[in-house]
Amino acid sequence: MSHDPLSTSAGRSRVVIIGAGFGGIAAAAALLKAGYDDVVILERAESIGGVWRDNTYPGCACDVPAPLYSYSFAPNPAWSSRFPAHDEILAYLRDVASSLGVTAHVRLNTSVTAATWTDSHWRVETANGDTYEADVLIPAVGQLGTPVLPAIPGAFDGPAVHTARWNNDLPVDGARIAVIGTGASAVQLVPAIAGRAAHVTVFQRTPPWTLPRPNRRYGAGRHLVYGRWPFLMALPRAGVWALTVVNGHAITGGRLAGAFVRTVSRVQRRLQVRDAALRDRVTPDEPMGCKRVLFTADWLPALSRPDVSLVTDKILELTTDGVRTTDGTVHPCDLLVYATGFAATDFLAGIRISGRDGVTLAEEWRDGAYAHLGMTVPGFPNLFLVYGPNTNTGNTSVLYFLEHQAAYIVQAVRHLEDRKTPLTVCRKVADAYDDEMQQRLSRSVWTSCQSWYRNTAGRVVTNWPGLASEYRRRVARMEPSDYEPT
Secondary structure: EEEOOOOOOOOOOOEEEEEOHHOOOOHHHHHOOOOOEEEEEOOOOOOOHHHHOOOOOOOOOOOOOOOOOOOOOOOOOOOOOOOOOOOHHHHHHHHHHHOOOOOHHHHHHOOOEEEOOOOOOOOEEEEEOEEEEEEEEEEEOOOOEEEEOOOOEEOOOOOOOEEOOOOOOOOOOEEEEEHHHHHHHHHHHHHHHEEEEEEEEOHHHHHHHHEEEOOOOOHHHHHHHHHHHHHHHHHHHHHHHHHHHHHHOOOOHOOHHHHHHHHHHHHHHHOOOOOOHHHHHOOOOOOOOOOOOOEEHHHOOOOOOOOOOOOOOEEEEEEEEEEEOOOEEEEEEEEEEOOEEEEEOOOOOOOOOEOHHOEEEEHHHOOOOOOOOEEOOHHHHOOOOOHHHHHOOOOOOOHHHHHHHHHHHHHHHHHHHHHHOOEEEHHHHHHHHHHHHHHHHOHHHHOOOOOOOOOOOOOOOOEEHHHEEEEEHHHHHOOOOHHOOO
């Protein structure tokens, strides 16, 4: 069936947002604040929350300090610590959505399968047979929603799970657990289950660069002060921002910042890993930043525990009772955990989006995803991506990007109403922007190793090449000249 707009405000654009995570909530909040109440958010799951709803594995938490990993328009005086756990972040997002009136615009258990431009509007189809019509379509499904399972020969007879599909019924206490991967999820999971499990075997392909994660509890006094004088919360936010700028310079080529951050990482390994042989195995041999730098206080000490083994031999196959490596050893386990990341380069996987002349986004992106300012694609009128291509950040809070994208989209919707014709970015503008991005990215550290930042052809499709402040400046004003003339 076809759904009518949520309101009948004259002159207001109908907006459909796909996804009720941090990006979708940011876009909806900005539109509602600007007076656009004809907004619907289509969420495939039974509740809002995005990655913070999906990831519930032990130890799951934010690795960006909470003062910055929160909306600037909704500071939270009640954070329990500098790096809160996933359930606290999820509760924060849901509280914000409720307090700003966004929750009422969410349609749960509504999985979008296709969206088609029909010369004047978008027709959005869902798995349950419902259809929605929209003047503006905002996919906000993120980059970290589709888990990746490696193709390993053989079969394991016991329970196996990706970290993003964890459930509390899995056997942990007293079990032998094999964890494949040493990325962000593993760095949090392994310390959380070490000591509960009988033994944890970690399979490492490449050791990650790590930096200290100085967590601290926030007490009642801090909560009282911030609750009474919320403007004071801007101080720790600014402090965290300054630290991310240093880290950003280190990753994007700043020599002094890079030397400082690498030194901090080396000192951390020296202090936390006393065994020289183990320290050698956890020392990265790839340039710092080519893969995600991980913030942790517990990962290296966990690997030093007698009930945790680090295996660096390549995995040959799965057996009925464990994992066999190329040296012939079978590592038995009762639970197999894939901490193997996400298909971050497969934007909008599972949703067929067709623009003008029936061209699909998959066809437009056959050589790799791209979008002008990470938001708009030639041939796809009134389509604005949130957390789209080349808007991931390896050094600060992605929420900063999401807020500024939401503000840009509000400007675009206003302009759309003024000109009364669809907004389609000029191909020459989008091509020039993409050429600039790829030239800058080709000189970046992200081309020095294979990671989830790059597609199979080696193109960096996820990351922004500069500092967050540059992105803010470039999207601060929507330029009508970037779009096709009426």
